[in-house]
Amino acid sequence: MQILRVNIPGREYDIKIEKGLFDRCGDLILEIVKPCKVAVVTDSNVGPLYSQRLINSLKGSDFNPFLVTVPAGEGSKSIKMLEFLYGELLKNGMTRSDLVVALGGGVVGDLTGFCASTLLRGIPFVQIPTTLLAQVDSSVGGKVAVNLPFGKNLVGSFYQPRLVLIDPDCLDTLTDRIFCDGMAEVIKYGVILDENLFKKLENAPSRKAIMKIIDDVIYRCCELKKLVVEEDEQDLGMRMILNLGHTFGHAIEKKYNFTDYTHGEAVAAGMVMAAEYGERENITSPCTSARIRSLVTSFGLPAEVDIDKESLKDAISVDKKGKGNMVSLIIPEKIGKVIIKDTEKDNIWIQ
C-alpha cells in the first residue's frame, strides 16, 4: 500500500492507495475513528456497482452504515440536493461524532464534503474517490462546493477529509471517455512539475498500459498537488500553476455549452494552446507543444478545438483568473516547468 500524508497544520490526513483495498475500507476507517453511524453518500451509477461491498465492509468493522443515493451527474451539485442530503442525514440521527463517507466521483465528493463541512458545523468526512479525476484532483486541497445557477462551485469551503481511500481497481468500470477525462489532469501534472512523470506516460500511452503503473501514477499526482497546496492552502498564489490549460479550457467548455467537451478534453486542448502560445512568444522551448499534443492524442483527447477570438475573449473576461484587462496565463517553459505570465487579454489570440 502507498501512503501519502497530507500536512495541513492541525489537520493532517492520509491518502491510502492500493489495488483491492476497497473490501478493507471498514478496517482502514476503524484505524482513525471509533465505531459510529456512517452515512455513505453515492450516486445512481456508482451505488449499484460498489455500495453493497462498502456497507458490508463497514458492518464487518462494527460501524452502523446507511446509504444515501443522489442522481449521477453535475446537476446533483446543487443547493436542492444539498438540502435533500441534510434531511437524510438528520432523519437518520447523525451527530457530530458520526461519520460521512463520499463514495463516487468529484460530484459526490464535492457535494458530500460541503454537506459534511456545514451540517452541525462540521461532521468528520472520509473520501473514497472512484474516478481518475477525483483520485488525482479532489483527494488533495480540501475544496468542497456546490454550484449555483450563476456558475460552478460558487458556494463552498475548505474542509479536509479525515482519510482518503483510493482503490485503482474501481477505475475498471469507467467508460473510456471518463477514464481519459482524468488522464488530462494526470498529463497536466507532468507538464507543470515533473518531466519524469511525463516520460512515464509517454512510455505507457494507452489505458491498458497506464493501468499497469496506475498506483504510482496516482500517488505521484497526489504528491505533486500536495506540494503545491501545502505552499498555498488558501489558493492565493502558487496554486495557480494547477490551472495550466484551464483558461483556454474554460473558454472551450463555455463556447460548447459544457456539453460537447468534457472538462478534461477542454483542458487537453487548452494545454496544447498554452504551449503553442508560449512557443510563438519564445517562452516555451521548441517541440513542447508537439509532445503534449502527441500524448493527449494517444488518450483520445483533442489537441485542438475550433474556437474563435470573440468566444475566447468573452470567456476570459468572466474568468476568475482575470484581473481587469489582464489575465494570468500559465505557460510551460518546457515539460516539467511552467511560468505565470500576466498578459493583456487582447494579446492572447491563438493563431
Ligand SMILES: NC(=O)c1ccc[n+]([C@@H]2O[C@H](COP(=O)([O-])OP(=O)(O)OC[C@H]3O[C@@H](n4cnc5c(N)ncnc54)[C@H](O)[C@@H]3O)[C@@H](O)[C@H]2O)c1
Ligand atoms: N474538489 C476538488 O478539488 C475538485 C477537483 C476537480 C474536480 N472537481 C469537481 O469534480 C466534478 C467532476 O468529477 P468527475 O469527473 O469525477 O465527475 P462525476 O462525479 O460526475 O463522475 C463522472 C461519471 O462517472 C460515474 N462514475 C464514477 N465512478 C465510477 C466508477 N468507478 N465506475 C463507473 N462509473 C463511475 C459517475 O456516476 C458519473 O456519471 C466537477 O463537479 C468538478 O467541479 C473538484
Ligand SMILES: [Zn+2]
Ligand atoms: Zn481541472
